[in-house]
Amino acid sequence: xxxxxxxxxxxxxxxxxxxxxxxxxxxxxxxxxxxxxxxxxxxxxxxxxxxxxxxxxxxxxxxxxxxxxxxxxxxxxxxxxxxxxxxxxxxxxxxxxxxxxxxxxxxxxxxxxxxxxxxxxxxxxxxxxxxxxxxxxxxxxxxxxxxxxxxxxxxxxxxxxxx
Amino acid sequence: xxxxxxxxxxxxxxxxxxxxxxxxxxxxxxxxxxxxxxxxxxxxxxxxxxxxxxxxxxxxxxxxxxxxxxxxxxxxxxxxxxxxxxxxxxxxxxxxxxxxxxxxxxxxxxxxxxxxxxxxxxxxxxxxxxxxxxxxxxxxxxxxxxxxxxxxxxxxxxxxxxxxxxxxxxxxxxxxxxxxxxxxxxxxxxxxxxxxxxxxxx
Numbered sequence: 001x002x003x004x005x006x007x008x009x010x011x012x013x014x015x016x017x018x019x020x021x022x023x024x025x026x027x028x029x030x031x032x033x034x035x036x037x038x039x040x041x042x043x044x045x046x047x048x049x050x051x052x053x054x055x056x057x058x059x060x061x062x063x064x065x066x067x068x069x070x071x072x073x074x075x076x077x078x079x080x081x082x083x084x085x086x087x088x089x090x091x092x093x094x095x096x097x098x099x100x101x102x103x104x105x106x107x108x109x110x111x112x113x114x115x116x117x118x119x120x121x122x123x124x125x126x127x128x129x130x131x132x133x134x135x136x137x138x139x140x141x142x143x144x145x146x147x148x149x150x151x152x153x154x155x156x157x158x159x160x161x162x163x
Numbered sequence: 164x165x166x167x168x169x170x171x172x173x174x175x176x177x178x179x180x181x182x183x184x185x186x187x188x189x190x191x192x193x194x195x196x197x198x199x200x201x202x203x204x205x206x207x208x209x210x211x212x213x214x215x216x217x218x219x220x221x222x223x224x225x226x227x228x229x230x231x232x233x234x235x236x237x238x239x240x241x242x243x244x245x246x247x248x249x250x251x252x253x254x255x256x257x258x259x260x261x262x263x264x265x266x267x268x269x270x271x272x273x274x275x276x277x278x279x280x281x282x283x284x285x286x287x288x289x290x291x292x293x294x295x296x297x298x299x300x301x302x303x304x305x306x307x308x309x310x311x312x313x314x315x316x317x318x319x320x321x322x323x324x325x326x327x328x329x330x331x332x333x334x335x336x337x338x339x340x341x342x343x344x345x346x347x348x349x350x351x352x353x354x355x356x357x358x359x360x361x362x363x364x365x
Contacts, residue, residue: 008183015194022201033208051224075231076238111300112278113242134224137232137301139239147251151240156301 050134050161065141076139082118103162110155133160225343229363233345245275263287264352291327310335310362317355336364
């Protein structure tokens with residue numbers, strides 16, 4: 001009888017041990033999953049932030065190609081505005097543009113025919129945990145040409161969002 | 164009296180055995196249920212991970228980038244360095260495409276110097292070389308795959324004519340692949356309608 005009891009006890013202990021091992025595996029798995037999900041969520045949020053900043057940049061009145069009261073041109077930056085906007089961006093970087101773009105770097109690069117570049121906004125955080133670059137191809141309209149009509153160059157805007 | 168006692172004792176023992184084997188069976192069933200629940204939970208988690216929707220950024224940058232690239236490409240003015248032997252500087256999506264569609268089988272009006280070969284080319288060849296050059300400098304440098312098609316639709320003609328062979332990199336973006344389209348960019352020419360479309364994929 002004693003022996004049977006002992007066997008039963010050890011059997012119960014073994015079952016409980018396996019049960020707790022399974023529970024432990026479950027907890028580890030859940031923890032790993034949560035960790036991965038957290039990083040994924042963080043990346044998604046940063047991606048959303050990058051999109052938001054890119055959209056704001058593309059439709060910024062300080063840069064977009066406009067002509068009087070006419071509808072502004074999509075995906076187009078005015079070279080004249082790009083050449084002179086640097087001062088405005090620097091002057092109001094903290095009290096206006098930071099509210100718009102937060103921690104980010106925005107630059108425009110010409111691909112054809114020249115290779116000019118414009119650094120519009122540069123505000124990286126002190127400690128960079130993660131950064132998400134987003135590119136968008138744009139036309140760069142140059143109204144100061146020898147001909148009567150404007151010329152369109154090809155370039156891209158690069159927005160780097162930080163977290 | 165003793166016989167009766169031993170009989171009742173053996174009955175009790177039998178009952179006890181039955182009860183313990185019943186309990187053992189119950190415990191095994193509980194263990195099995197726990198294992199099944201754990202496996203089900205694991206599978207549910209895996210399924211939720213697999214069925215997770217496409218990230219918002221990927222869709223936005225895919226569609227938006229294809230559209231903006233095509234829009235910028237069509238507007239691009241050909242520089243003086245290309246020396247297009249024409250009055251004024253031509254636009255890629257307007258003058259060059261129009262000229263190519265009009266002079267598919269004859270000498271073209273615009274004979275610009277290609278950005279890669281540095282040779283004077285027929286407008287259709289120039290269109291192809293320039294498109295490749297520009298797309299490679301933008302999408303190509305970001306490791307994106309692309310495929311650009313330009314087709315001429317002639318009135319009352321059944322089949323569209325490719326005015327240039329598709330501009331693509333590393334196999335382009337075939338139909339089965341997850342790809343984003345810029346949408347059609349139609350250009351009206353004297354020969355008919357030229358439909359341009361850019362596909363973008365990773």
